[in-house]
Amino acid sequence: METLSELNLKSTQVKTDPDSLKYYGKDWTTYFDIKASAILFPESTADVVAIVQWARKHKIALVPSGGRTGLSGASCATKGEVIVSFEKMNHILTFNTDESTVDIEPGVITESLQEFAKEKGLYYPVDFAARGSSQMGGNIATNAGGIKVVRYGLTRDWVVGLEVVTGAGEVLHLNNGLVKNATGLDLRHLFIGSEGILGFITKAQIKLAPKPPALKVIVLALDQMSSVMKVFGEFKKQLTMQAYEMFSEKALKIVIDATGLARPFETVSDFYVVCEVEAADESAEAKIMSVFENCLEQGWVLDGVISQSEVQAKTFWRYREDISESLSKYSPYKNDISVAISKVPDFMNDLDAVFTKAYPTWTVIWFGHIGDGNLHINILRPEGMSKEMFVEECRKVDEVVFKAVEKQMGSISAEHGVGLTKKSFLHYTRSESEIQIMRQIKKIFDPDLIINPGKVI
Numbered sequence: 001m002e003t004l005s006e007l008n009l010k011s012t013q014v015k016t017d018p019d020s021l022k023y024y025g026k027d028w029t030t031y032f033d034i035k036a037s038a039i040l041f042p043e044s045t046a047d048v049v050a051i052v053q054w055a056r057k058h059k060i061a062l063v064p065s066g067g068r069t070g071l072s073g074a075s076c077a078t079k080g081e082v083i084v085s086f087e088k089m090n091h092i093l094t095f096n097t098d099e100s101t102v103d104i105e106p107g108v109i110t111e112s113l114q115e116f117a118k119e120k121g122l123y124y125p126v127d128f129a130a131r132g133s134s135q136m137g138g139n140i141a142t143n144a145g146g147i148k149v150v151r152y153g154l155t156r157d158w159v160v161g162l163e164v165v166t167g168a169g170e171v172l173h174l175n176n177g178l179v180k181n182a183t184g185l186d187l188r189h190l191f192i193g194s195e196g197i198l199g200f201i202t203k204a205q206i207k208l209a210p211k212p213p214a215l216k217v218i219v220l221a222l223d224q225m226s227s228v229m230k231v232f233g234e235f236k237k238q239l240t241m242q243a244y245e246m247f248s249e250k251a252l253k254i255v256i257d258a259t260g261l262a263r264p265f266e267t268v269s270d271f272y273v274v275c276e277v278e279a280a281d282e283s284a285e286a287k288i289m290s291v292f293e294n295c296l297e298q299g300w301v302l303d304g305v306i307s308q309s310e311v312q313a314k315t316f317w318r319y320r321e322d323i324s325e326s327l328s329k330y331s332p333y334k335n336d337i338s339v340a341i342s343k344v345p346d347f348m349n350d351l352d353a354v355f356t357k358a359y360p361t362w363t364v365i366w367f368g369h370i371g372d373g374n375l376h377i378n379i380l381r382p383e384g385m386s387k388e389m390f391v392e393e394c395r396k397v398d399e400v401v402f403k404a405v406e407k408q409m410g411s412i413s414a415e416h417g418v419g420l421t422k423k424s425f426l427h428y429t430r431s432e433s434e435i436q437i438m439r440q441i442k443k444i445f446d447p448d449l450i451i452n453p454g455k456v457i
Contacts, residue, residue, distance in 0.1 A: 001038055001082075003058050007050055013041040013088070024085055025063075025077040027070040029421060030331050031391050036077035039065075041088045045163065045171060045202040051084060052169040052200070052451075061453050064196035066106065066138030069130040071334055072419030074142070074195040074455050081453075084200065086137050092116050093203070100208045101160055101177055106137025106201045113206065122208040125152035129321040137201045143193035145415040147320075148276075150371035151242040152209065156192045161205030164191050166198065167446025177205045190441065195417050196452045198445040213280035215242060216288055217313040220295070220304040221269035225352070227300035228370055229345050231273060234300075236371075238291045240278040244371030245320045247272055251365045255319055258326035264319065267303035273370075274320045276313075323367050323378075331387070332365070332378035333394040337405050338414035341373045348375070350404045355379075358397045374414035377401075402428040418456045426457070 004014060015024070016038045025036035042048045055062050061081040068075050077083055090107035100122060104113065110124075110131040117124040126139065128146030138144075140162070144155045152158075161177040174188035175181055191198055222228060228246050235241055249270050256263065264272075279285050288306065295301040307313035339347045355364045355377075362382060368375035381390045402412050406428045413422050413429075426435060438457050443449070 001060075003054070003060075004038060007040070007054050009040065009047070013043065013047070015039045015041075021077075021083075024065055024068070024083045027068040027073060027075045029071055029073045029076065029419075031387065032073055032076045032078050032420065034077060035080050036063075036083050037080045039083040039085055041085050043088050045165065048084070048165045048200050048202055049169050049171060052165055052167065055082065055450050056167075056169060056448050059448065059450065061450050063452055064137070064141065064200055066135035066141070067109070067130070067133045068138075069134045070138065070142060070417060070419065071336070072195070072413065072417040072421045074417050074419030074452065075138070076420060078420070079454070086135060086200075089202070090135075095120065096177075099177060101205050102208060103203060103205050104136055105203060106135060106140075108136045110134045110136060110139060117208045118211075120208070121211055123211045124158070124206065125209050125212075126155050126158060129324060136204060136206070140192055140201055140204055141194060141196045142415070142417050145369065145372065145374065147243045147245060147369065149369060149374075150236075150244055151240070156189065158207050158209075159188065159192055159204055160207050162188050162191055162201060163203035164198075165200045165202055167448065167451040171202075175205075190445075195419060195456050197442055197456050199451055212242070213278050215276055215313065216279040216285065217307040217316040218273075218275045218277070218288070218292065218304060219264040219316050219319065220273045220275065220292075221265065221267045221302040222271045222273060223269070223299060223302055225271055225348055226345050228271060228273060228348075229341075230298070230300050231275075231295050232341075232371060234291055234295055235275055235277065239284075239288060241275065241371065242278065243274070243276040243369075245274045245368070246370040247274070247320055247323060247367035248365060250363065251323050251367050252319060254365065255322045255326045259318065259322055261315065261318060261322075264305050264316065265303045269302055272319070274316055276317075320367065323365070327365060327378055327380070330380040331390075332380050333391065334416070335377040335379075335398070335401060336374065336414050336416040337377070337401070337410060337412055338372070338374040339405065339408040339410035341371070343408045343410070344370060344373055344375075347404065347408050347410070350407075351375070351377070351401065354397070354400050354404065358400070369414075372414075373410075398425060405429070420455060423454075423456060 021036040024039045025034040063081045065085040086107040089105040093103040162174040363380040365378040
């Protein structure tokens with residue numbers, strides 16, 4: 001692009017070679033043809049402002065790019081857009097001891113922030129399998145959830161301030177780390193979860209939590225699907241729970257085949273749960289055993305094991321966290337949906353009937369953050385079926401699935417976002433009035449509609 005020279009960026013801040021365009025122009029979705037025209041690597045907020053002003057002048061579309069671990073196509077470039085990658089803006093800046101907050105740039109890797117918090121005797125609790133490659137700017141833009149939402153909530157709950165560059169090239173400082181700020185609309189929360197359609201996050205103030213007490217990880221085999229919520233209710237009532245995750249026998253077998261891990265116990269069941277609870281002292285451990293034994297007596301639990309070391313706890317988590325990576329070779333069609341927690345049992349039964357009818361010979365893998373009503377569904381592409389035909393067939397069934405979501409007043413995307421993959425289905429979760437208001441808000445922040453155009457709305 002001839003106009004790139006106007007930006008006065010260093011040669012290390014611009015890439016246009018084919019391999020880079022393909023690498024930076026995609027996320028973890030595999031069903032889009034990537035057509036980026038350049039990648040820019042800002043190193044400061046001033047660079048981002050200059051890039052936006054240049055793009056406005058030449059009417060060039062910009063796509064924000066972080067760790068590209070998304071599953072909705074929100075960071076994919078498919079129409080010749082220019083990618084704005086934040087991997088060079090990756091510094092942890094200022095730590096405030098009194099506030100237990102830290103200022104960071106958007107390219108900071110999630111795991112790096114978690115390690116920084118640990119060094120300070122604190123804890124960053126938003127956690128998920130992609131912690132080693134996801135970037136905090138992307139986490140904020142998608143309001144990442146992960147495995148500990150039951151105890152600690154979403155990314156939104158830990159962002160106390162933002163610096164953003166809008167699509168008009170304006171720099172906004174939102175909330176500035178305040179705990180109380182009753183001065184009208186909190187624009188910070190428009191950018192959190194916006195999937196990058198309003199502008200670019202260039203700095204964030206993150207609140208850190210106190211270090212948690214000792215934790216125990218429990219793996220349970222359940223007698224049937226309906227017992228997933230019965231066990232959840234018992235554990236939540238009696239214990240301080242950090243996470244509660246469900247996965248199927250099909251998922252466990254795929255993980256074991258891919259990783260070589262041993263089974264957690266000899267009992268084989270259709271459904272399993274991995275649960276993490278706080279165990280500050282011996283009395284807490286005794287309470288865990290009491291709840292576990294009660295679930296056995298009720299017949300909800302067939303077998304189980306409790307971690308006795310940190311190494312064992314990490315192994316138990318791998319049964320759940322290694323599912324996505326173990327499935328990747330099958331190029332699965334993914335769906336991530338949610339309903340109110342109380343509606344999960346009926347909803348799971350409805351979906352089971354849908355998939356049994358629609359895919360009687362296909363492999364469908366279930367797992368999810370059951371403790372917050374979020375289910376992940378992975379449909380594996382049958383051998384010999386083309387990618388195009390597979391996606392076409394899956395999207396037909398999406399209509400049925402999303403109608404079931406709508407019936408329960410749920411969400412067609414719990415945490416992966418809308419991006420490109422679910423834009424045409426947004427009406428199942430959002431009313432036309434809501435969608436129109438979102439369009440109007442985008443127009444205010446991005447008057448030329450150049451920031452991640454074609455995504456979400």
